């Protein structure tokens with residue numbers, strides 16, 4: 555596999571190309587290594603971090619410091635994939651200068667190659683300012699988890715003709731503002747197809763059907779490592795949660811019945827050295843140590 559580092563231009567050039575762009579999330583060294591070595595094109599250090607790794611009830615609680623910390627772990631691991639740092643709730647919605655400052659930190663301190671933020675038409679001026687400041691931006695529309703409560707929950711978006719038209723307008727505004735690609739989350743497949751065919755930046759679908767220019771999933775969902783719920787659009791490719799749970803159970807039993815550790819997992823020492831030690835201890839009458847030999 556070619557290990558040349560991918561850039562946002564490689565993403566842009568894949569618009570309408572085969573095979574589609576592949577993306578997954580990762581938040582730390584072992585997962586970034588696995589995902590990158592598999593040849594996945596893009597790694598999103600998503601604010602899903604809050605739910606699948608940090609145990610928060612939602613993504614709203616995630617802080618910029620947490621995003622920087624995890625993005626840095628991923629960025630220092632990855633050789634090929636494009637690393638996208640997710641802007642957490644509150645880091646870009648108060649003002650444009652704050653958005654520029656915080657996105658700069660995510661790139662400078664977190665070493666992300668680019669940032670992602672949620673929102674449509676209303677956030678086009680923010681995207682424009684970030685792009686002008688030299689920060690490549692991936693947009694994210696449809697179901698936007700940071701504002702799920704304002705949307706009335708985790709629901710498919712764009713189901714009515716009116717809502718679908720608004721999504722198309724969001725996509726066009728983000729394209730005009732300079733996004734290099736666009737995540738479409740929980741959008742009916744025909745609407746995702748229409749948006750994909752209407753914009754020149756690649757679309758990355760999650761619960762948006764097969765006609766997007768690429769796909770993304772939350773890795774912990776697709777390997778069975780998140781226990782609270784699994785969205786309908788997730789295909790579970792493995793259940794490593796079960797595998798890990800059974801390994802832990804087995805370890806506990808073996809420690810308790812002293813079948814672990816075995817000699818293979820222990821260190822020996824020279825018999826003569828051991829005898830010399832015992833002798834020395836006996837001479838000095840060290841009762842505690844003598845008892846334990």
Ligand code: KIV
Nearest residue numbers: 579600601602737772
């Ligand atoms: O935070 C995240 O993982 C995301 C994906 C669902 C696209 O935004």
